[in-house]
Amino acid sequence: MEVNMNKTELQKTANEVRKGIVTAVHSAKAGHPGGSLSAADIFTYLYFEEMNIDPKDPKKADRDRFVLSKGHTAPGLYSALAQRGYFPVEDLKTLRHLGSYLQGHPDMKHIPGVDMSSGSLGQGISAAVGMALSAKLSNESYRVYTLLGDGEIQEGQVWEASMFAGHRKLDNLVVMVDNNGLQIDGKIDDVCSPYPIGDKFKAFNFHVIENVDAHDFDAIKAAFDEARQTKGQPTAIIFKSTKGKGVSFMENQAGWHGKAPNDEEYATAMADLEKVGEALCQK
Amino acid sequence: MSEVKKIATRESYGNALVEMGAKYENLVVLDADLAAATKTGIFKKAYPERHIDCGIAECNMVGIAAGLAATGKIPFVSSFAMFAAGRAFEQVRNSVGYPKLNVKIGATHAGISVGEDGATHQCNEDIALMRTIPGMVVINPADDVEAKAAVQAAIEHDGPVYLRFGRLATPVINDRPDYKFELGKGVVLREGKDVTIIATGLCVAQSLEAAEMLAKDGIDAKVINIHTIKPLDEELVIAAAKETGKVVTVEEHSVIGGLGSAVCDCLSENLPTKVLKIGINDTFGESGPAVALIHKYGLDAEGIYAKVKAF
Numbered sequence: 001m002e003v004n005m006n007k008t009e010l011q012k013t014a015n016e017v018r019k020g021i022v023t024a025v026h027s028a029k030a031g032h033p034g035g036s037l038s039a040a041d042i043f044t045y046l047y048f049e050e051m052n053i054d055p056k057d058p059k060k061a062d063r064d065r066f067v068l069s070k071g072h073t074a075p076g077l078y079s080a081l082a083q084r085g086y087f088p089v090e091d092l093k094t095l096r097h098l099g100s101y102l103q104g105h106p107d108m109k110h111i112p113g114v115d116m117s118s119g120s121l122g123q124g125i126s127a128a129v130g131m132a133l134s135a136k137l138s139n140e141s142y143r144v145y146t147l148l149g150d151g152e153i154q155e156g157q158v159w160e161a162s163m164f165a166g167h168r169k170l171d172n173l174v175v176m177v178d179n180n181g182l183q184i185d186g187k188i189d190d191v192c193s194p195y196p197i198g199d200k201f202k203a204f205n206f207h208v209i210e211n212v213d214a215h216d217f218d219a220i221k222a223a224f225d226e227a228r229q230t231k232g233q234p235t236a237i238i239f240k241s242t243k244g245k246g247v248s249f250m251e252n253q254a255g256w257h258g259k260a261p262n263d264e265e266y267a268t269a270m271a272d273l274e275k276v277g278e279a280l281c282q283k
Numbered sequence: 284m285s286e287v288k289k290i291a292t293r294e295s296y297g298n299a300l301v302e303m304g305a306k307y308e309n310l311v312v313l314d315a316d317l318a319a320a321t322k323t324g325i326f327k328k329a330y331p332e333r334h335i336d337c338g339i340a341e342c343n344m345v346g347i348a349a350g351l352a353a354t355g356k357i358p359f360v361s362s363f364a365m366f367a368a369g370r371a372f373e374q375v376r377n378s379v380g381y382p383k384l385n386v387k388i389g390a391t392h393a394g395i396s397v398g399e400d401g402a403t404h405q406c407n408e409d410i411a412l413m414r415t416i417p418g419m420v421v422i423n424p425a426d427d428v429e430a431k432a433a434v435q436a437a438i439e440h441d442g443p444v445y446l447r448f449g450r451l452a453t454p455v456i457n458d459r460p461d462y463k464f465e466l467g468k469g470v471v472l473r474e475g476k477d478v479t480i481i482a483t484g485l486c487v488a489q490s491l492e493a494a495e496m497l498a499k500d501g502i503d504a505k506v507i508n509i510h511t512i513k514p515l516d517e518e519l520v521i522a523a524a525k526e527t528g529k530v531v532t533v534e535e536h537s538v539i540g541g542l543g544s545a546v547c548d549c550l551s552e553n554l555p556t557k558v559l560k561i562g563i564n565d566t567f568g569e570s571g572p573a574v575a576l577i578h579k580y581g582l583d584a585e586g587i588y589a590k591v592k593a594f
Contacts, residue, residue, distance in 0.1 A: 065354075108353070108382050116353055117382040120373060126343045127378055130350020130358075133335070137311065137356070157374075160343035167338075 005048055008283045010217045013083060014044040015277045018246045020079030020092045026266040028096035034256040035149055036076030038180040038241040043080035045220045046145060055085040058112045064142050065131045067116040069124025070149035071105040078102055086113035122155030125175060129161045132173035147176045151183030153194045165234045166205030173234040174227045180243035182254040201236035214241035248272050289452040293391040295430035296448045297322025300359060301329045303438055313348055313360045315341045321361040321391045341366040345374035352384040357438060364393035364447060368409035379443050380416040387437045388445045394535035395580055396451040396485060398573035405568035411540025413445040414513050421513040423447040425487035428457035429510055432464030440466060451573040453485045469516035475505035478591060479523040482533040483509045483542045490533050492584035497591060512542050517549045524556040531559045531591050535582055538562040559594045561587060
């Protein structure tokens, strides 16, 4: 099911995804808005342009797979899935509520469209590598995408998985790093610097596309197109992003990594996003 | 009497994988640089394209297995018990157990019978670790026949399974035409009315021998082989406790969290019974020949006999 959107339509959709994130986290009174908002455009592009998927048949065998290795940004994934039609947007308000299928971290057993349960950092990438290997073993053509946080790559397992993916030349695998520069305890280069990120993936025999603006759909498209053209090695896309993107008071604030807005903050956030939405409608 | 045939269950594992590989095209085997020791090398020889060496990176190996299972393969991941259940515990819990993926963990070199490598490689905690994961099936086969049957049963079961194999060649005790492996079902190997000895793994053969020694002293011991520690055959355990009163558990594993604990969990709720747990007594192992270690730690027939007699 291909959806071909122009840039403005993608921006509008991403803005709706952001509203869903803020609404879900506000309703849950907990969750991770910062890294969900920084990756909102990536989620949007993946589910509306890049991946071969069908919301009416979430488990179709030849679908492309996505593993949210930075599983705490589930609100971003859920909001994109809801916008894409996997489940009602209204359900986002049940995020993290007792009895809701929208668990705090992605749960493949209960959420339509979620290809792998994740949340314990460093583990999702290994599962994605396993899926890419699986496709190679049985000569299937689906592609596998996984999104990691820039703090997450401090986990050693990420590099075990990368070594294996490079060694096995898994060119059906795209590893994305959401480089928003912040983790819970502060700036990633103050806490325990993972820089240079691109060079590390290069050293593990990846084709690396660096400094991709995570909020520019032309740049996002170019990166994914380049990944698709790349043969004989996996691709790593290092996205430069803004944590909390789209909500003025959350932008570039480590404090908004894992905190829910109160009612007043929620109103401000939604007003910010409404304004963006209105401006996009003028286009 | 003819010499009893002895085979290490890791060998049985490797052989069973080859057999199953012919039957199940989607069966794949993963190893972490230990194919010669875990015996997955036997499978590698038969099906090189379906044997994936992940290098010395067990956590990643378990994650890769999760991805393979999520896309329809039946992956067996192999390493020493110490690394499969110990190092990769959280990966097994979160990437395999929580999503209930169809991953089989073939852990070899369990317990002190690893021998000369010593304490760092002698895992006496794996049953305890794996037993706590919801939905995980835990199997510790007693011999070659049972180990091979367990591999097949693990494949036929949809969901995660932990299989525990040993390095040491142990006597084949189940070589009989009517042998049948039923997941979750214990096997009464000897009837008796004075005490029930519930054993698992290589301790089963030793317990049978101990029962013969006890018989000479007029103690009539019932011997039960529990190959599936989870789910435990509670019905059989309760019935045996009712029948003989005293219960003894024997395992090549810590007395904390293993078969003994599983039996106590069951009996304390259903039929409070005095239980003697024979196993590794909250201590690390050490280097030495496997047979000598089993003797030193009281897990051979002689040790079991002495403890049961004094119980």
